[in-house]
């Protein structure tokens with residue numbers, strides 16, 4: 001009798017190096033690659049129409065990849081714990097495979113699906129979680145005492161030594177059942193960049209060129225990083241295959257950065273709480289400040305450039321993320337969760353583990369908190385250092401385009417004549433700073449000291 005397996009896709013939208021798909025194809029006659037549109041995501045706390053559109057594009061691209069190999073992607077709507085066991089029963093599927101995940105929501109959902117499938121395959125049931133979302137198995141990384149890591153550097157040392165699973169080529173042929181309705185998915189919104197083919201081409205371009213200069217250039221605001229994060233977020237690129245290629249080419253600084261992604265997955269899996277209590281954030285401080293931050297109207301050019309890049313493209317350079325995060329928490333004294341929520345809505349790479357871990361890092365309340373003053377960035381100095389010719393700021397804040405480079409980090413210091421010459425009157429064409437960084441820095445240190 002022919003056997004059928006379901007491969008339940010979630011945020012692993014590829015055919016190359018996909019352990020669940022590879023196992024299903026190797027061990028079963030027919031495979032049903034399935035995506036379940038869970039309505040809880042569209043209504044959830046971190047819902048993002050922009051990211052959902054990108055995901056749909058990546059799903060259509062996955063469907064095309066599967067079709068090239070004779071298969072198809074099937075779509076269903078509803079609660080996976082109901083939909084998947086019902087489909088497994090309808091098809092007489094022996095196994096349901098998926099790429100395991102780390103968030104509490106994902107683990108609870110997967111536990112419900114597992115239960116509805118009668119348990120795991122090894123225990124007589126039909127559920128089979130597989131690796132694929134991280135480079136190493138983050139559940140297996142442990143300190144010598146057997147606990148989870150809370151500090152990146154020792155995690156990284158262990159991570160470097162941890163075993164890597166084999167890389168799986170894409171299956172050559174995928175045989176899906178012929179009489180099963182495929183279901184429907186609305187069109188996506190990012191067909192020009194989303195999906196595995198784009199991801200692989202972007203990774204090739206990166207590794208064959210600019211990756212060489214990553215160590216020197218990654219903080220350069222006008223480039224210098226891979227911009228592969230949306231692909232890693234949606235699994236259109238295998239993090240392990242990327243790491244192995246980068247490691248072979250000796251791109252150590254880049255592979256170290258990839259390890260941060262595994263680190264925050266490890267932190268989320270173990271639900272490691274903050275080591276320092278939150279200071280008393282200005283809960284009811286003027287929300288105009290939050291709006292100004294969100295809209296890129298703070299009067300600090302680098303902060304505004306970052307926030308506008310995010311609004312326009314759904315991506316922001318890491319250095320700018322650090323500066324805007326520091327500004328929200330240490331200059332405006334607003335709760336980092338407001339920033340986390342905004343990023344979660346806007347970022348194409350928005351992902352709980354990375355977003356939450358990095359926001360707690362910059363707010364100095366994370367698992368590995370340095371003294372708050374060490375993670376307090378002066379937006380003016382950061383701009384002088386990482387955007388010395390002003391090209392990043394000019395690109396995203398066009399009203400400052402004609403401001404001379406030496407005045408660009410502090411446009412409010414321009415004389416009236418200089419403002420006229422630059423065609424930018426402060427307070428009219430571009431805002432005056434909404435707060436004074438030097439004053440707010442002292443206040444942040446006090447607030448954190450009081451919170452101890």
Ligand SMILES: Cc1cc2nc3c(=O)[nH]c(=O)nc-3n(C[C@H](O)[C@H](O)[C@H](O)COP(=O)(O)OP(=O)(O)OC[C@H]3O[C@@H](n4cnc5c(N)ncnc54)[C@H](O)[C@@H]3O)c2cc1C
Nearest residue numbers: 225226227228229257260261318321349350351354355358
């Ligand atoms: C406040 C804040 C929020 C963030 N939220 C997210 C998020 O929701 N999703 C997300 O993927 N990254 C997040 N980051 C981390 C980082 O900014 C992005 O991963 C990076 O900017 C993506 O650009 P890139 O692909 O060019 O990175 P590269 O520098 O080319 O790095 C390669 C890959 O390594 C991983 N990586 C790099 N830096 C980090 C880091 N600090 N933490 C975790 N992984 C990292 C990413 O997967 C990235 O794609 C956040 C950073 C900050 C400061």
